[in-house]
Structure formats: C-alpha cells, structure tokens
Amino acid sequence: IKAPDVxxxxxxxxxxxxxxxxxxxxxxxxxxxxxxxHSDPNRAVAAARSLRRHELARIASADILGMLDVPEVCKALSSVWAAVLNASL
Known part of the structure; x- marks a missing residue:
C-alpha cells in the first residue's frame, strides 16, 4: 500500500x-x-484496485486481530472481489 491510510x-x-x-x-x-x-476504463480499474488494496489490508488486519470471524472474513473478501470484477466490466 503506497499510502498508509489503513x-x-x-x-x-x-x-x-x-x-x-x-x-x-x-x-x-x-x-x-x-x-x-472515470470515463477512461484504465483509470476506472485503477480506482477499483486502489480501493481493493485498502480493503484487503483492513480485512486482513481485523482478521489477524480477531475482530472478525471466518464467515465475516469470507463475506467481506467476496464482496470486495465481486465489486472489483463488476467495476472492471
């Protein structure tokens, strides 16, 4: 992650x-x-990927710290990946 916003x-x-x-x-x-x-598809995908990285770091941190149980982690990860795929289409 380039910016330590997490x-x-x-x-x-x-x-x-x-x-x-x-x-x-x-x-x-x-x-x-x-x-x-973004009207440019490359910029749209870059925006989605940037937010994906942020969310993956957040979910991983919450998981490691025991703040999310396994079903919550799975739901959060699935939601992020589905959104990125939809944004890419």
Whole structure:
C-alpha cells in the first residue's frame, strides 16, 4: 500500500473499532462508485484496485486481530472481489 491510510483504521471511533465499521455492501458500493467516476476504463480499474488494496489490508488486519470471524472474513473478501470484477466490466 503506497499510502498508509489503513493505519487510521487501527484507532477507535465512538461506535467501536474502525477496522470493523464498514459493511461489505457499503464497501462494494464505494468501489463501484469510485470506478464509475472515470470515463477512461484504465483509470476506472485503477480506482477499483486502489480501493481493493485498502480493503484487503483492513480485512486482513481485523482478521489477524480477531475482530472478525471466518464467515465475516469470507463475506467481506467476496464482496470486495465481486465489486472489483463488476467495476472492471
């Protein structure tokens, strides 16, 4: 990850750990929205990949720290990959 934005997610928010705040549906919607802002397909895919890297780091961190159980990790990873594939099409 080029920018250490994920480090911010290790802090807590008023509602709890930021690592587990985003819902998979919201993440997928964000990836599709970000890629949809670009008319150039290469830039759209680059935007989706950038957010994918950010989300994979967040999910991996939450998993390693025991904040997500296996079904939650699987759902989050599947949602990210499905969104990136949809954004690429």
């Amino acid at each position: 480090i911010r997610l290790f802090a807590d928010s008023p509602s709890g750990p930021r690592l587990v705040e985003p819902k998979p549906e919201d993440v997928a919607r964000g990836i599709l929205t970000a890629s949809g802002r």
